[in-house]
Amino acid sequence: xxxxxxxxxxxxxxxxxxxxxxxxxxxxxxxxxxxxxxxxxxxxxxxxxxxxxxxxxxxxxxxxxxxxxxxxxxxxxxxxxxxxxxxxxxxxxxxxxxxxxxxxxxxxxxxxxxxxxxxxxxxxxxxxxxxxxxxxxxxxxxxxxxxxx
Numbered sequence: 001x002x003x004x005x006x007x008x009x010x011x012x013x014x015x016x017x018x019x020x021x022x023x024x025x026x027x028x029x030x031x032x033x034x035x036x037x038x039x040x041x042x043x044x045x046x047x048x049x050x051x052x053x054x055x056x057x058x059x060x061x062x063x064x065x066x067x068x069x070x071x072x073x074x075x076x077x078x079x080x081x082x083x084x085x086x087x088x089x090x091x092x093x094x095x096x097x098x099x100x101x102x103x104x105x106x107x108x109x110x111x112x113x114x115x116x117x118x119x120x121x122x123x124x125x126x127x128x129x130x131x132x133x134x135x136x137x138x139x140x141x142x143x144x145x146x147x148x149x
Contacts, residue, residue: 002109002110002140003031003109004027004028004031004033004109004110005031005033005034005109006033006034006035006036006106006107006108006109006110007024007027007028007033007034007035007036007108007109007110007111007112008036008038008099008102008103008106008108008110008111008112009021009024009035009036009037009038009111009112009113010038010039010040010095010099010111010113010129010133011037011038011039011072011075012039013039013068013071014114015146016114016115016144016145016146017113017114018114019114019144019145019146020112020113020114020142020144021035021037021112023112023142023144024110024112024142025079025082025084027110027112027142028084029084033085033109034084034085034086034087035079035084035085035086035087036086036087036088036089036102036106036108037072037075037076037079037086037087037088037089038088038089038090038091038098038099038102039068039071039072039089039090039091040090040091040092040093040094040095040098040099041061041064041065041068041090041091041092042092042093042094042095043061043092043093044060044061044064061092065090065092068090069088069090072088072089072090073088075088076088087106089102095129096129096132096133096136097132097136099111099113099129099133099137100133100136100137100138103137103138103139104138108138108139109139109140110139110140110141110142111133111137111139111140111141111142112141112142112144113129113130113133113141113142113143113144114130114144114145114146115128115130115143115144115145115146130143
């Protein structure tokens, strides 16, 4: 039997991520599991001929990280007032890789992740972080579609 001691909820602060968090809260409530919230700042992609930019892209990534840390702290504090044990982390890299790496490093029981449910050309063009997490995860993954919750 699977013992759930920790749930990892990756968030991009979207409505989809909120739905996954709502489901993770229900599981955590029933098992007294800790909720781990993670946000991944992916590398900024810019045109190769953008050589005279006024703003450095490292500055943009740092700003994204700082903003994510603030948002996660706010969300974490709100969840703590609801009685949950919360751990937050902001990482840099490819989202699917960092999510799976974190789950392995910490020994996460379940990953609860939101998905857009894209298909066809849109899925081909944008790919799916959730799909990559499903394939690489070291633990069970609860994939939550926004329109089903």
